[in-house]
Amino acid sequence: MRKEWIQNSRRTWFKRIQKFGLLALGAWFSPLTAFAKPEDASKAIQEITGGKPVLDGKVKLVIPPLVENGNLVVLKVSVESPMTANDYVKAIHVIAEGNPLPNIFTVYLSPRSGTANITTRVRLADSQIVRAIAQMSNGSFYQGQAETLVTLSACTELV
Numbered sequence: 001m002r003k004e005w006i007q008n009s010r011r012t013w014f015k016r017i018q019k020f021g022l023l024a025l026g027a028w029f030s031p032l033t034a035f036a037k038p039e040d041a042s043k044a045i046q047e048i049t050g051g052k053p054v055l056d057g058k059v060k061l062v063i064p065p066l067v068e069n070g071n072l073v074v075l076k077v078s079v080e081s082p083m084t085a086n087d088y089v090k091a092i093h094v095i096a097e098g099n100p101l102p103n104i105f106t107v108y109l110s111p112r113s114g115t116a117n118i119t120t121r122v123r124l125a126d127s128q129i130v131r132a133i134a135q136m137s138n139g140s141f142y143q144g145q146a147e148t149l150v151t152l153s154a155c156t157e158l159v
Helices: 002-028 038-049
Strands: 054-056 059-062 073-079 089-096 103-108 117-122 128-136 141-150
Touching: 038 089, 038 128, 059 128, 073 089, 073 128, 073 141, 089 117, 103 117
Parallel strands: 054 141, 059 141
Antiparallel strands: 059 073, 073 117, 089 103, 089 128, 128 141
16 A cells, blocks of 8 residues: 555656646747847847947848748858958957847957958848947947848648
8 A cells, every 4th residue: 555655646746747847848938038129139239339339331241031941041241341450350240139149149350361251151030130240440330230031831830
């Protein structure tokens, strides 16, 4: 009798833990918490620039205006700069407003880089505006932006 009670209570305990765990995972990965807010992107930009103004121009960001799958989106950034010892791009920061972590990546450059051009692939969580911010050697910041529409596959199934 005692052995049955222990087995039974152990099973009950594991079932309760399993249910609680699934509830906790569901809350952790819910759509409401998965996507960032535009305020998060603004906060990331403030951290990068230290509150300095971000000027438009010099930065050209190219991404496809329509992508079927946000897992591999080709992104090209080029910055107008002579890349000399006195005037060069120190860093390029890419910010995506709709991603859970808005600061996607940062590339550090030097005058020895030759040009301020990068091409890579990024993951985008949703349709959104993507910004590229160039940090210049003189401490100024320039930005370029592009908007992309990420479509969903017709074969998705909502549970």
